[in-house]
Amino acid sequence: MSDKDIFSGRLRVLSIVIVLVITVLIARMGYLQVYDGEYYANLADGNRIRLVPSVAPRGTMYDRNGNILVTNHPGFTVSLLPLTEPISEEVIGRLSALLNVPVEEIHNKIAAHIGFDPIRIKTDVGPELTTIIAEQKDLYPGVVVEVLPIRDYIYKNQGAHAYGYVSEISDAELEKKKDEGYKSGDIIGKFGLEKVYDQYLRGTNGGEQVEVDVTGKPVQVLGKKNPIPGNDLHLTIDLEIQAAAEKAIDEQLVQIGAHAAAAVALNPQTGEVLAIVSRPAFDPNLFVNGISSKDWALINNNPYYPMDNKAITGEYPPGSTFKIITGTAALSEGKVTPEEKIFDSGHHWIIPKGNAGGEALGWLNFEEAMAHSDNVYFYEMGNRLGIDQIERYARMFGMGKLTGIDLPYEAEGLVACKAYKKRVFEEDWYLAETFDAAIGQGFNLVTPLQAASIMGEVAANGKRYKPYLVNKIVDVNGNVVKQFQPELLSQLDVEDRFIRLVQAGLHQVTKYGTAAFIFGKDYPVEIAGKTGTAENPHGRDHGWFVAYGPFNNPTIVVAVIVEQGGYGSQSAVPIGKKILDAAFHIPDPAQVAAQAKAKAEAEARARAAATAQVQKKQ
Amino acid sequence: MFFDKKLLRKMDVKLLLAVAAIIIISLIVIGSATHVNTPSEERYWFVQRQGVFALINAGIAIFLMNFDYKMLQRYGHKMYVFNLIMLLAVMFVGQSALGAQRWIQLGPVTLQPSEFSKIIMIVSLASLLQDKIGKLNTLSDLIPVAAYVGVPFVLVMKQPDLGTSLVFMAIFFGMIFACGINLKLLAGIFGTGLACLPLLWHVLKDYQKMRIMVFLDPNVDPLGSGYHIIQSKIAIGSGMLFGKGLFEGTQSQLNFLPENHTDFIFAVVGEEWGFIGTLVLLLLYLVVLWRGIQIARQAQDNFGMLLAVGITSMLAFHVLVNVGMTAGIMPVTGIPLPFMSYGVSALTTNILAITILLNIYLRNQKLQF
Incomplete structure (x- = not known):
């Protein structure tokens, strides 16, 4: 068989492969655009898809004996869900008064926000505010209350320098850590162990991709990812x-x-x-x-x-x-x-x-x-x-x-x-x-x-x-x-x-x-x-x-x-x-002495009482 | 003009027109995809840049037509060495983005050497294989060829640029197939490859594993890469039969669709021009690829045939993986759509590839006179 013969056979196969590839792609387009087109057209109409992230709780810190040192508590967060139409001034004014957050600050947050996940206005608010928002839903369209894990340093000042603290990621940190998956608005360890072990503590955020109607109400969940809580640190601290x-x-x-x-x-x-x-x-x-x-x-x-x-x-x-x-x-x-x-x-x-x-x-x-x-x-x-x-x-x-x-x-x-x-x-x-x-x-x-x-x-x-x-x-x-x-x-x-x-x-x-x-x-x-x-x-x-x-x-x-x-x-x-x-x-000797004294006094009283009783009997 | 009309008659006009049509479509679509999210003074920056580079490349292509592609044979192995140096350079001086080192800054242009390395791979592999036609029958015949491709393959993989390394694979298999490799041997390689897939899994970076998992189930990561696929499918699907019209695609214009002027540009076509648009574009690609195979068949020497097969394999793989990705039937790998996606390095590489095809055709015609 000459070189030429080998080619022509093989090239014929290759040309069939190519026709097949293009045919498959065209068929797929027909399926998506003609057969299923209506469905996707509805989804795309004013894009009905919202991302509702759920924040992963940070890992807990324990002392060497398993006592909790740093943990999280659930905190109510009031957010705005971006809708197709801009949020009205009236609602912003009402929200500002309710949450005691200046109107300009809310505007700044809306302006700085990109995408369709909720814009967090105030975190860790009291239950009385969330009740008001829930009861007067019509006055607060587009306002949602999310429950987010809030970092809780249960012993406050105690061990603060070792445990450190967390806060929202800064622009400079974001620039440096973008590749590691940090996003704007993330909570990040700034000091102490929170900073050193942030990668372990932070966990992986989850979320839902939700289809909403024109008023922003969820209709269907398209995708869901559960958050993975951060890893726990077991410290050497006693x-x-x-x-x-x-x-x-x-x-x-x-x-x-x-x-x-x-x-x-x-x-x-x-x-x-x-x-x-x-x-x-x-x-x-x-x-x-x-x-x-x-x-x-x-x-x-x-x-x-x-x-x-x-x-x-x-x-x-x-x-x-x-x-x-x-x-x-x-x-x-x-x-x-x-x-x-x-x-x-x-x-x-x-x-x-x-x-x-x-x-x-x-x-x-x-x-x-x-x-x-x-x-x-x-x-x-x-x-x-x-x-x-x-x-x-x-x-x-x-x-x-x-x-x-x-x-x-x-x-x-x-x-x-x-x-x-x-x-x-x-x-x-x-x-x-x-x-x-x-x-x-x-x-x-x-x-x-x-x-x-x-x-x-x-x-x-x-x-x-x-x-x-x-x-x-x-x-x-x-x-x-x-x-x-x-x-x-x-x-x-x-x-x-x-x-x-x-x-x-x-x-x-x-x-x-x-x-x-x-x-x-x-x-x-x-x-x-x-x-x-x-x-x-x-x-x-x-x-x-x-x-x-x-x-x-x-x-x-x-x-x-x-x-x-x-x-x-x-x-x-x-x-x-x-x-x-x-x-x-x-034990503290002063305390021991005080206890001993109290005990002695109690005994003395008991003796005195006993003596008195004996005397009475007599 | 150092080009006479006679030569034009000897051109592969169908190929030339198809490529020109795709490039014109690309300029319109890039304009549509970028004009909303760009400040007005630089609204058409992407289109202008892509257009200018298309013209420059066309000029270079015309100039290159004066040379015989057979000259490339002599430089095959030298280019191979140059390629390795270039890929190593990226490792040491390259700029990284999204965890991968792929770019080298040269003045105002950021070069992506792995783009050019595809062409170099084709040329050097063609010069290696030209006297091996019908001689790839045993594993020991194949090993030197595989090693030859393996070194740059690993370097590209290390960048990490999974997309380009897969393109290397496509080129390699396309060319050894044309070379008449023993089909049992080929089947054996594929079998072993499939068996080794779990091993490959450990070599992949976390984000690459994620992409494959997302491909299997976009809901694994609906907020991250799954989001791209879902949004891209919505964009294409919502275009329906006739599309929403240029500049009217809500998915593309409202920034739901990421990377809409580069990797996901096909979704913009689907949304704004509908099934009619995607059909026309895919048929244009069919013309290009079909002509590639025909040029291979008519090539006057093995080297020309192998070059044409390598180039066609490369382009076909790009089209399949990119369009498949936007349509949700292929994983997200970051492979651009030839002549469509914005990107100067890729455009240059692809025009260079077409120039070689035209050149092979031209030399073949001359011989027949």
Whole structure:
């Protein structure tokens, strides 16, 4: 068979295929346009098709014990359904008066709206308004009431910085996220976990494609898609500890007249965040339906920045909590033995810097110096180590870099070092600055989360875990979408025996050291701690407290800072203690005393009554 | 004019007229589809741009008629390499839209290299296959050919441009069929292909899976891509026998119908010109495709025959998938309707394809003198 013969056979088949294709298409057109034409012509008449979206509820957030933290409640939303004819001024005026929404705002919403889904005028209105609209239907043509899921932060301010808040998507966000399926008018996570896990939480909106008559009344549902609720987040947060931490901070701020504070509690052996607090806070519920300008002004004009999560974005000098690092470095580098005693005469002999109160503590070994937070001893450690060694250890502990927590806007802090000073001030390093660095002053900056992480490394024998807030993500059917595991970030390059010495020193802090008078002799759990007082050029000193317990098998590490709270032992330690109380289920002694007193009184009364009765009988 | 009248007599007049008619219809329909939703000062921007490019391309086509298409043979493999480079370039410097990287910005023109790569595919595959007529009998005969097409196919798929990669498939199968591939082998390939469909499913992007699911049941996503299909069917159907008249289509004019000047332009024809309009347009396409096959039959060499078959397969597949999509019998794949859909790259490619067909016809006529 020649080439030509092969072709002509095959080409004949191809030409038949082509005729067939065109015939099928023509037949399909005949079916659609001639046979079914009437039906489609009716549908197209003034296009009778409306899209009625149903919004997917966002996923719920649970604490580690399954308690609900953030959920949704059904909220009535008043909307306008675009009809073939424009909505009359009369109706708009009536609606404006009823909902207390300016007429111009309604006009703007109508003008900005494209398509045929409902135009949302006001969300989460009271049932009395929806009743009026339902009863006086004729006065409100085209007005519909939809039930939408409204985000509900049931504990209001509590945990607000961690959970975050949601609000309507902005134009800038929409531009960036169009490809991910976000649409104008969508609710999106703006802050905290709501922002970080928005993709999981948001779910998939559904809706109905409805055929309506000329008055906009639905006649037939052409298509329907059920919304898929967002995935739930199971957090590492412990509601009980979180609540205790918030309460302790609020009470303490009132008591000492301070305004801002932050606290973090972690499990040092996993990195799970048990509580995270920042003060002042805000109520995320305010943002859900668009925050009013009054509420926003209140937040915006607060000089203590309620919207900042100070636990991860606040950068403070670590103060004496830094002595953990200096102490570890000095022991590990062999610059001091645990037995060596150094004499504190009130100030160091090379540079006359001393303790904050000016007191002289005499001969001190390592453990005593740590317990009493003696500055002169640690100036000398700084002197022996030099700034480069201090810097090396600070970085080894994770200072100056992000912890990687799953929250937005984390700050990385700063490690005092020669390179930084050269870069920023173009000056050489001075010994006095090494002294400052050794006790956590000068250039050093940490976030409260980093402070907790550093203390956590001591607690976990040198292991540093990445802090995380979400334990697992679960879909609506209960399937685990994503499970998070502890992530070991680094291991201190320090011999175990030195870490044990540092631990022992920190243990004494609550025994006879700077935190002893708050914890008292009879605290039922062995706690290691460290206080700190960070000099603040802008006002009173910041008070620090970091601690972990139980001493032998730590399950919790806390870091507390009270901005302009003065001495850490007085401002931050009481808060830290109450957080530990909650973690170890230790009842408040004041409460216990009150209860005991009430019980005793009741018994006394009962006895008295019994005696009286006996006397009567006699 | 560097073109004499004698040459015009040797032109495939039927093909030329059919294509010219489709282009004129397209300019009218694009005008109708875009004039409402465009600000008045640039109301006819799309029509003007499409018209200007049609004229420029016609000029280029006349110029190209001076060359013999057989010259292309020599460049087949070089063009193939160039094609790969171009497709790789899209991956690295291309601009993305709707999750796909398909465009390269060159001055005022955004090029869609995958459009041109179809023609290059046809030319290079024709030069590869021309001495393999009747020699594709076993799998080992076919594998090198399949690999040759496979590389650019995967690159296009990666962009991701499912539509164009399917066009590659159509070209490939059209050409190996004409080449006289053993029919048992062909059946085997189709069988294996069908068996592998579930595997392909995992390669598809989420939005592509969605489109296929929507095709099977538009109610899966009535607010998203299902909406396109439903609205497009309403537009076509409501045109009935005679249509609502130019500029009178409510579906197209009121913006119910998305992409109405590009992928869904056929629905505008259906709505405004009715069944009469769609019938005429489809018959015009039949003329074009029929002439394509006839030119293949009369071609003086294997290369010309294969070129003509490749081009006809490409155009036929476009027509089938695009019209089928607007009528709800094919999934939404983003394949434009040749000569009708607005789009400069596609128009250029298609005119170039017709130029090659005319050229094959012309050289064949010359020989017969």
